[in-house]
Amino acid sequence: MSDLPETTSEIAAALETPTDLEFQLPDPEDDEVEESEFQQRLDEAWLVCERFDLQTDIWRGRILRAVRDREKKGGEGRGNGFLNWLKQREISKSQAYSLIQLANSADTLLQEGQLQASSINKFSKRAFVETANSDPEVQKLVSEAAENGDRITRREVKELSDQWTAMSSELVPDTVKEKTESGSLSPRYVAPLVKELEKLPESHLKSIQQEASENPDVDTVKQLTSEAKNLSKYLDAAAQVQAIHNADLDMEMALEEALRLDCLNTASDLVKQATNLEQVVAKLYTTWKRVGSLADRLYVETGASNPHLRGLLSALEKLSNDTIEVPLDESSDRVVRLKIIDENQES
Template identity: 55%
Template structure:
């Protein structure tokens, strides 16, 4: 997106960066009421927030220009080394740079798409603007209309509108729940999280939860269904990553059904998730141990009688570099003290 319509460089009704100064209230002034103190501080904070947003949008545009220049010079086949070098010289992380470019793209899309006027951007806090850019088109329109009327847009307002839209339009919810959301019989703050969790699930589980909610469309059922959907997603995601479960004779779906039937879904999901994390830790442990073992051998070969302290260091590290790993938990001699031993066995294959 190269030829975007520029925002006005003066961010706060003609204020420049050099003029961005405030007369903040004296924190030790007992003559100012707490309400007035809060008002003055909040007003200054909002100006900084808007300035920060505009600055980051322009930073994103600058970064985009630098990136696209390199692409152009290399006929669209550049490796990006020049852009990365430019970032490194300015101590800008790659992920942060692309976040700024995404913010600039979002700003240009909202303005060029006719949803926002240039001056309306000043109504947003930075986080609210990012939230708006990530919202559905209908939510963007509602937020933009509010900003155009002069309303101050915070992240809370954007999320509230997004929750309302989700609760009243999602096909994952039964019609009775959507109607209750529309007339505010059930607050949307309970319904939207359920939809977000259900979106992570396969269709059969979505239908099961939908039937549960339809049978009893109230807040308690929705909260219970949300928790159940969260645990289901956790179980399904973790189970696919656990190597120990990738064997014949185990029906993961049936195990899930049994956990639901006996009421231990939460514990089962946590068990599978912990197993996934343990397998990853074992892999990292083995890789790190091999590295320590190799480095210890190299240092041993490079050292000798003339380096007694270096040899002493190797001896002290023996509990971590040998085939049996040892670690003392807690203070030695205390009731909570425990010596942990792990043995690395050779690969028989």
């Protein structure tokens, strides 16, 4: 038996006559192939491609990192050599740093002992990236599953991430955790509730937690998740509306009434739209001031000998005057008129 190539140059030489990936894909028009078999054979081929792609991209990231770090140490110091290297190989800067990040993530997982090198082949590329971006506890759960021989896709990563979120959060009542641990309540319903509760101040958690504790079932958890989401939207939007800040209004009492009448979703949408309206009005004002300033400048720079430019200014008076007129349709049957009163300008 001939010796296997050991150095990078020997490996490159061995690959000069490449061995292409070759699959015996099922004929899509062959009715004798059962649908389950057809899908399984394609799935297996796809998995091989993903594993090959993942390994390749990790090594590309390591190569790019070596080029970048070499230049940092003794190169031009301005990144030109690295950028030229990318240009020659038609690699964008964002793509290069994405690959470097992937390589860094792989090396970190390996060095910290979270993952064995042989287990990388169990991952799809996107699942590996998501694992690398997950919390260390989730990385450990995923790595253990991979080492046990499980195939790791994004679905498995999400399931394990949801499981960790549901079981580790102190915001979830024990009754909910017990249901989750027993399998009667899926973590995929509990994890979104945890994420919404994390956005709320402590004063608004108790009632939701009490309801979840008394009724730890799927329907209640989903309802409470929606309620917590609307509550978060309400509080965030209310904090941004200037009209509310300048009014003698108890927002907590308004919130309690909305909850009692089961119209929190409507109230939160109203406050959100009010925020949008204030932002649109502020942008409208600054744009209107800009249009007026440019119109005044153009008027000064032109004269009666420039009738077409003067005609342009006349046509735009409906937008530069204190009263703005904008048709809502091409027929101009419906026109909106907005009068802008600049108090600072009047004073």
